[in-house]
Amino acid sequence: MTTVGAPSAVLLRMREHLLDTGDFSETQTLRPEIAGSWRRCVMNGLSPDVAAQPEAGSVNPDGVLARVARGVLSKRAEQLAGTATGLLVADRTGVVVDRWTGDEGLAKLLDTSGSDRGWLLDEGIAGTNGIGTVLEELKPVQIIGAEHFTDAFHPFACVGVPIRHPISRRLVGVLNMTCRVEDTNSLLLPFALETAHEIERRLYLGSSRKERLLLERFLQVHKRSNHPVVVLNDQVIIKNPAADRITDEIEQALLWEHASRAIRTASTIEIDMPLRSGRLVRVRCSTVEDGGVPIGAVVEIPAGIATPQARVITPPTTGRTPLAGLAGNSPAWRQACSQAQRVTHNQAPMLVVGPPGTGKLALVRALFAEDDRGGRLTVCDATLQPLEGAAAWLTGVRAAMASPDRIVVLRRIDALESVVVRALCGLMDAAVEGGARLIGTVSAVDDLTGPHRELSDRLSVINVAVPSLRDRLDDLPALLAALTQRHAPGDPPRWQADAVQTLSRLDYPANVRELENIVRRVLLARPIGDIRATDLPEELRGRAPRRRLTLLEQIECDAILAAVRRSNGNKSEAAETLGISRATLYRKTRAYGVDLGSTAY
Structure with a gap:
């Protein structure tokens, strides 16, 4: 295995061999995080010498991470004054929200690589780098010189460290510390870790009392057991590593429905829930209170949970076309x-x-x-x-x-x-x-x-x-056309862009078989003409918002759609049933991407 910062000539020769032959065997000598990044770059079709810069993103200067980052980087600037180093903070999508440099020459060099506020450094766009690669690896990563896949970053040595929310431990961004290759030193990593920790500490200080109480309860329960534990309310989800498997094995909507009921009734609920494998597990939901007022719930699975299915990784290939009779070209x-x-x-x-x-x-x-x-x-x-x-x-x-x-x-x-x-x-x-x-x-x-x-x-x-279908969503139009032709031969209906976009936001546990069932359902109601998003079944549109909803948001969205359906489309009556104003109902449905005006009830 190569050491950190292997000679550039060796790395460049290795990269050229990889691009010429598609043979990944030589990359086994790289550190695992670098080899993995290069593999992803090749699979994404990145060219190391392409002239295109990373795509521009958008920055909210008043966002929580941006505000906290400004304060921390300002403090660190005093310590790093006069040094040829730079600090960058990016959000969880890879967009740089703040940057500080202590050297004008380094600042210009960073500008030429697109490493500035508002630029997207996602690995799929910018190649191996100290922000995008950290988002992929979910751990600190050090990258020096030609270990970067694209030529634009070869002058740099950097360390990237994940920034996690202090309560939920979800990834919220990345702290990157950068210098020129010739200025590389062993203090980059500890200084970056310390800076990331300071950002997390300030995020914690800005957390609400409810969030801190939920964290305390999570730590209490987690300390006495090693089984899956989740603490949540409508804004926060905190879970231990064992609980990560819950979302793969248990029907999420049903689980969070019981958690919500525990919060509403201030009670403890135990229920046997089926896993996708067919086994049953006992789930216990209990209330977290603040002065007798429910503020969240604890979800525990004392008996543990099955190990989720592992993904089979295969090397990329080029130069061949998909097999005749099979739809798709992703x-x-x-x-x-x-x-x-x-x-x-x-x-x-x-x-x-x-x-x-x-x-x-x-x-x-x-x-x-x-x-x-x-x-x-x-x-x-x-x-x-x-x-x-x-x-x-x-x-x-x-x-x-x-x-x-x-x-x-x-x-x-x-x-x-x-x-x-x-x-x-x-x-x-x-x-x-x-x-x-x-x-x-x-x-x-x-x-x-x-x-x-x-x-x-x-x-x-x-x-x-x-x-899986989620890994080949680019094939959705071709699959829809092929499945429609299979079940409506001759002159089948045409799928319009809004319908395809809605379907692309769904999860497909049963993959193409599930998509085929959707096609058959839609064709029963729309055998001819154009198929638009409004022709899709109501529950599918509710499951396909403009953005990925949290689990509790999905439950709320389903409840709103059900109330409107029961009231035969009367929004005022549905809002009254739900105990909210008509304006709130419209605001929530717009936020969830549901168009009540185009829905037939």
Whole structure:
């Protein structure tokens, strides 16, 4: 592994090799945070010598972070006066909100790289840098000279440190300390850490009494246990690392509904809630009070929670087109198709990995379209094994494996019974060379244990990763067109930009399968003509605001839509039912991106 600040010539040669060949093997000698950043830069299609500057962002000078940063940087300026160093503070999106430099020459150099107030230093735009890379890594990062991916930052050495909200511990920004490469010294990191800590301390002093009381309660509960703990109200969410898995495993709206009820009723509520895996966990919601007045809730899951599915990371590829018959041309989808195409004629077993509903079987069918048309592709669906019986199902698999020119797809291997999995492993071990090619599909490899893991190991000689729909939203227009043509052949309706934009803001736990269900629902109501946002089902529009809502905001938005629906569109009646003014109802719906005027009830 290279040390901090490896020679520029070595790094430049390594970068050129990476760009010429797409081979990431040499980057393994880089520090992990630099190698990871370079990988992301290549996947984003960044050119290191492109003349374009980072895109200009917007700065709110009266924002909390900007106000606090001005005071802290002013204090630090006294300590750094006369030194060739600079301090930058950026918000959580990577926009620089304040900057101080102690050297005019350094200030001009920073200007030429776009490192000034109002400039966006997101890694996807500016490459490896002491702000954008910190936002990706979520930890302190030191970058020196040619470790920066783009040439514009090569003159600098910098350290970036995350700034977290002192109550919720959510990332609110980045503190960056920069100097010229030749002025690099070991004091950059401790000074940057101290400055970031001072910003966090001042943010805490500016917090409300409610926020401080919620933090105290969180620390009390967290100290006596290691299970998932969340403390929240309508403005603050504080959680420990174990609770991060909650949002992946539990239906969020239901969880926060019980938390809200605990706050309203000043009571403790216990309920068994289902995980996405099907298991049940006991959730306890209790009230946080200030002088007898409820101000928030504590959510605890004493029995713990399942480990979330891990993402399969695969190297980027270039130069190939998506498979015929499959909609989409996004980088993530092209990468998956290209990766699959490279191994089409290899007879080794293959494992296709991706979340449910992403189109794993569709990709396999497209990959072996000629075999599929010729009847040489057999799909053995594991979910049918309990219906057919283990012996009959295995007999079918064995017969298919005996055909030398056949492709056998073992679909959803994670659904198989353990005894069947062991038998499959035996069949694979006993298979003669030249038999059928085996391909398995599975939602997540890291969730497999015991014999299921052994089977996946046998199949994963070749791995193909299929991205989730959220990772290929650029394909949404193409997918909508293809799905509409499938269910409304001939002259299908056309999806307008506002409808596509609304759908792009949704989460898709069931991925393309869920999108297909939405298309079918919309086509029932709008079989011809243009499909606009107002043609989408009401609950979808409520789930798709102009911005990402907090969990409690989503609950409130749903409640408003339900009240307006019950009142048949009478806003005054709905506001009275909710206990708010008509003006407040309009203000909240505008903030949530809901257009009540264009909704039919």
